[in-house]
Amino acid sequence: MNLSTEVIEKSDKKKILKVAGEVDAYTAPELKANLNPLTEEEGAEVVVDLTEVSYIDSTGLGIFIGALKSAENHDATLRLTGLNERVKRLFTITGLDEVITIDDENTEEAK
Amino acid sequence: MERQSDYLEMTLPAKPQYVGIARLTVSGLANRLGFSYDDIEDIKIAIAEACTNVVNHAYEETGNMHLSCNVFEDRVEMVVADTGQSFVLEELDQNLGPVDSRKPIDELKEGGLGLFLIDTLMDKVEISGENGVAISMTKFLQRDEVENNVDGVSTETNAQEQK
Numbered sequence: 001m002n003l004s005t006e007v008i009e010k011s012d013k014k015k016i017l018k019v020a021g022e023v024d025a026y027t028a029p030e031l032k033a034n035l036n037p038l039t040e041e042e043g044a045e046v047v048v049d050l051t052e053v054s055y056i057d058s059t060g061l062g063i064f065i066g067a068l069k070s071a072e073n074h075d076a077t078l079r080l081t082g083l084n085e086r087v088k089r090l091f092t093i094t095g096l097d098e099v100i101t102i103d104d105e106n107t108e109e110a111k
Numbered sequence: 112m113e114r115q116s117d118y119l120e121m122t123l124p125a126k127p128q129y130v131g132i133a134r135l136t137v138s139g140l141a142n143r144l145g146f147s148y149d150d151i152e153d154i155k156i157a158i159a160e161a162c163t164n165v166v167n168h169a170y171e172e173t174g175n176m177h178l179s180c181n182v183f184e185d186r187v188e189m190v191v192a193d194t195g196q197s198f199v200l201e202e203l204d205q206n207l208g209p210v211d212s213r214k215p216i217d218e219l220k221e222g223g224l225g226l227f228l229i230d231t232l233m234d235k236v237e238i239s240g241e242n243g244v245a246i247s248m249t250k251f252l253q254r255d256e257v258e259n260n261v262d263g264v265s266t267e268t269n270a271q272e273q274k
Contacts, residue, residue: 022131024127024130024131024134024159024163025127025130025159025162025163025166025167026127026128026130026131055152055155057156057159057160057163057225057228058160058163058222058224058225058228059163059225061224062221062222062224063221065210065219065220065221066221068216068219069216069217069219072216072217073217086149086152090156090228093209093228093231093232094209094210094224094227094228095209095210095211095212096209096210098210098212099210099212099216099219
């Protein structure tokens with residue numbers, strides 16, 4: 001029931017946030033604390049790698065909505081990648097996949 | 112007639128770090144009862160959402176959340192209850208739904224998806240609020256059989272067990 005995050009700087013603009021573990025009410029503040037500063041940089045390209053995330057619920061989804069707003073306000077972009085089928089399903093059910101850019105290319109890892 | 116069900120309950124502090132404990136408990140229970148992997152994940156999310164609501168909304172200071180589970184042959188009924196301030200139930204229904212992608216991003220809400228998820232992932236949901244809020248969530252085992260199994264030969268799994 002823990003969460004770990006790591007920021008990988010691909011370039012001045014492009015930052016990858018690798019997230020591992022479970023995102024729930026307890027761990028979401030940590031995700032927020034690590035994600036939001038990235039989206040607050042003007043023109044940033046933020047990619048969140050969720051390959052190692054096994055569980056997420058609405059608290060976590062809320063963090064991504066907040067991050068998306070923040071990105072919009074700072075002319076930055078937010079993209080999610082590496083979602084397993086379960087995690088992807090939650091984004092689909094809630095309609096967030098229509099709002100947030102989600103990569104499809106890594107989904108074969110979940111099989 | 113329905114056989115007497117097994118019952119279990121636990122009381123947890125209404126704090127974020129205990130939401131995962133409730134989630135693990137129902138996960139273990141659902142696994143023990145033979146729910147499918149996907150159903151177990153659905154149950155975990157529903158319980159976590161209900162507990163998160165308690166943690167975020169029930170108490171001004173500290174309080175407890177109560178998890179109880181009734182296990183039947185064909186389903187599990189789980190209740191997450193608090194003894195805090197009941198929120199206005201009528202207000203909830205209007206907000207129950209997925210994200211509206213036509214709205215400007217700035218108008219998207221960061222909360223409010225929890226009850227929608229519970230409603231979507233569980234087979235039956237009831238919310239009551241008198242002394243606090245109680246959310247009752249039911250998930251059926253082998254759902255397609257319960258809904259409408261055409262050939263009706265599926266009785267051998269549960270129904271023929273010894274009384």
